[in-house]
Every structure is written in C-alpha cells, then in structure tokens.
Amino acid sequence: MINELVGKIKKLEAPIVVGLDPMLSYVPEHVKEKAFKEYGETLKGAKEAIVAYNKAIIDAIYDLVPAVKPQIAMYEQFGIEGLIAYQETCAYAKSKGLVVIGDIKRGDIGSTSEAYAIGHIGKAKVGSKEYQSFEQDFITLNPYMGSDSILPFLKVCKEEKKGVFVLTKTSNPSSGEFQDRLIDGKPLYEWVGEKVHEWGSDFMGDEYSYVGAVVGATYPEMAKVLRKIMPKAYILVPGYGAQGGAGKDLKDFFNADGLGAIVNSSRGIIAAYKQEQYAKFGAENFAEAAREAVLVMKEDLRQAWVK
C-alpha cells in the first residue's frame, strides 16, 4: 500500500491528503436541511448530512489527490450513527480509488492493540467467517506505551499489506510538554523517531517503509532532524494552513527525491467555501471551492518538494 501511495503522489504531483473532519458547523445549511427534513435533528440526521457532505467533496477532489484522512473523533462524537458515517466515508473513498488514512491514534497493550488492528486494518473472525469493517489502508498510532503496543499492528499490516503513521512530533502548541523533553541530550520525539525507523526497517516497500511518522507542519526545525533519523519513513504532516504552516516552510519534511512527506489539510479544503478567498463559490458550491483550494495547495506545496 505504501508503494501505491508513493505511486499516486508521483503521478498526481500532489503530496496532499484531504482531511475529512466534518464538524457539523462546516456542513452547509442546505445539506443539513435536506438530511434533517428526512431524518429529523437526530444522530441519523447528522450521519446523513455528514456522508452527503463528504461524498460531494470526494467527488470533487478524487482525481487530484492520492488520499483522504478521515479523523474518527469527528464521527465518534455522534456515536454509532457517526461511526456508520465513518465506515461509509472510508468505503466511498476507496470506491473512488483513494488511499484512506484513518486518523484513529490508537495504541494499547499487546492483545488489545491486536483487537484494534483487526477492527481497523484487518479482518475479524467469527466462527469460520472473516469480516472487514472499516476500509482503511493506513492508520495513525500513539507510541506512549512502547514497542509492544505497536508491533501487533505491524503484524496485521504485514498480513494485509497496510501501513501506519506513528505520532512522533505532533502539531499542537503543547506537544512539547512531553515530546520535547531531553533524554540523554536528545528530545523524546527523536527517540520515538529512531524507533519508527527501527520498526520500519523490517517492513519496507520499494522505496519507503510501511511504517511512517506524524510530524506537525508547525515544527519544521524538528522535521529537519527527524527526516535524517528516519529517511525511509513517510511523514504525514498535519497543521498546514489552518494551524499555521505554509508550503515554503515544509522543505525539510521532504527527501532529496521530492518524496517522503504527505501534507494534510482539513478545514482549509473541506470548509474552503467559508474563507474569503473562495467566497465567490458560495455555500451551494462548497465542493467546487474544495477543489479550487486543493489546486491552490498543490501549487503552494511545489515550493517544498520541487528541487
């Protein structure tokens, strides 16, 4: 799957993943009204509104980008109906040929991590039958519990040819509280980066590893170091746009081959119609505004990876 991701990024010249994080406040009124008219102001109504919104955006961008990244929390907040929306969103994105990166940030001890892995990137056994629930190609993981919380995921990844991105240096302001603390002269995120490299060395695609890392766009200096520590890890980069990063600041996330990083934008794309820059589209044409925002982002990112 890492080979497919890298191939698509090269072909489309777009190291971009669109974050499908649909807060209800992003969903245009006419989409919500239609769903609520049919299902009421219910969790099912919310689910229908979110799926309709996501599908329209996917339809507008699937030929431009290699991947989407639904953030499961935004769905989980609406309980079971929200999680059905997550499942349908993943399945629809796959049906359009997109790589799906599930932003789930899971991690637990051995058998529990294995259960998460089965649910998200593997198949659950029921008697003699097997079932896949959520169609994700990659998922994000939290490393706080150490190797034995990560390795069960990698076992399933190997069986299913899927991949992971491990939180290394996150984009939020207080990420440094623990991640930047110096251990024997090196910050914690570098220790994690070394482990990412180690875990990934055993599990390589053609050019890059199935084990990637999350490094926030907001910390380019740290990315420079991490890029060298884990040269074969694809870096998933949150925090572009809305959180402050810009294309020209992202050079050090990429390798000399122009590859090695995929930059996420969520609100900046899916709620582009709310920005002054794209206001001309109007809420009715939110999906076209998203497409235009992808094209602008694609140009902006050339400053980072074209040598």
Place this chain on the structure above:
Amino acid sequence: MINELVGKIKKLEAPIVVGLDPMLSYVPEHVKEKAFKEYGETLKGAKEAIVAYNKAIIDAIYDLVPAVKPQIAMYEQFGIEGLIAYQETCAYAKSKGLVVIGDIKRGDIGSTSEAYAIGHIGKAKVGSKEYQSFEQDFITLNPYMGSDSILPFLKVCKEEKKGVFVLTKTSNPSSGEFQDRLIDGKPLYEWVGEKVHEWGSDFMGDEYSYVGAVVGATYPEMAKVLRKIMPKAYILVPGYGAQGGAGKDLKDFFNADGLGAIVNSSRGIIAAYKQEQYAKFGAENFAEAAREAVLVMKEDLRQAWVK
C-alpha cells in the same frame, strides 16, 4: 462521579473494577451457539454473543463491585456491531447501578479531543437537540500530546461531572521504552504524574480528584513514588492476576486511608471458568465462576489496603 465511585468502594469494601474485555474465545460455546444459530456466524452474531455473555457476568457481580471497565478495542474489532455491543454493555451496567470506566485511551489535539469527549462523556448537538451515545462515567486518556490534548476532556468532565484516568505508567513489558526514560533525573512517568496532579488540583471531588491515573500492577516500586506525587489522584491499576500482580504487592498503590486505588481484573474474572481453580463451575456456570473469582480477589486485595 468520583465521590460516587469512592462511596461505593467504601461501602462494598471492594476496590475492584471488572474488565469487560470479551474476546470471542472467552465466550462459552453454548452462548456462541445460541447467538450464531439465530444470527449466523456474522458480526451481528458476535455482537449478540458478547452482549449475552457480558449481561450474565454483570448480573452475577453487580452487587459485589463498584465498577466495570469495558475495553473498547475488544468491541471495535467487530466494527459497528461490536460498537453497538459496547453501547449496550455500558447501558446495561449503568442500569444495574455500576460505575462505567470506558477504557478508550483516546487523545488528540484540541477540537478533536473535544469531539472524543462529546462522544464518550458528553452530549452531541444536532440542530437544537442533544444526544448522549455511550454511557460512561470515566474514560482513560493518553497524554503523549500534552495538556492541550487533555484539557478539552476536562472541560466536558466539569460540565457532566465525569472523570478521567490518564496513562502514566502502563503495565506492559515495554512500557519503559519511553515512559522510564530519565528527563533531568526523573523518569517521564513522573513528569506525567506531576501533570496529572496539576490537572486534578483544579477539579476536586470531596476527597479525591476527578483526574486519576493509570499505573500498572506490574510496577509497584514506581507506584510508591507516583502515589506521593499525586496523592489526590485515584489510581486505576491494570495488570493484576493474569499479567502478574497480586494483592500483597499492591500496598503502595493505596493511601493511608485505605483508598486511592481501584484494581482491574479482566480475564481473571470473566474467563475464570477456564481456570483450574474454578473448573468445578463448568462453562455452563461461567457467571457464577466470575462471582466466585471476584470474592477471592476481594479477599486477596485486603492485604493491600486494610491497615
């Protein structure tokens, strides 16, 4: 809710939480057969088997223990149907008067943590309506991303009078890989413990804080230090029994008042019927075996907290 938990622990003399982590291999054949006969070897069949199993165990132990702790991964592995089983398990436990600790180990940046908080311990707004999905009183959180990943949960906790347990020193063998690394002479888990104390100081119940910590039964020496660093934090203790800890080793998890810790046992209770010690019950009477195992655990734990 922390007051209710402490009150129940005192009344029942049982600082015990039963981990409802139903691997399908734990569910007795007759329970599975009944469910599969009706629904086939499907995800819905798995869901029905799990819920029937959990309800029988809850019926057998609800008058003995203050709380249950369903591990969401074990449900999530069966996708939407599994998550319905999680929802029904939480609701059934609440209907029996149990405190529900959702072992979800979530954590993400600001607005995303808020979405998780809404889904698990808050209420989702849809238009003018509000909905609660999962009936949990406490949830577990992962601190790797720092304060701004935890504080959105505490905001919802305050509104809803619910609580959290933050992963501090986990019970698994490789927990030390990052958690034990020395930062300015102190291991990372102590830095996290100090934050738990700080976060909790702003949010106190009568005797203990709404912000607790997870410290594994497998690391009693570290618990001794953490107990002092965060005197007002309830400690949720996994790793008892199956993972190696025993009652006499858990003294330092408790305060001098005989309170301050609640010990989890999952497999040791819910799959007690598979152990030689409880084999006399037989698979048919798995729930009675679970009850007996709780009574044995209650006695064993007196070595830890009775002065």
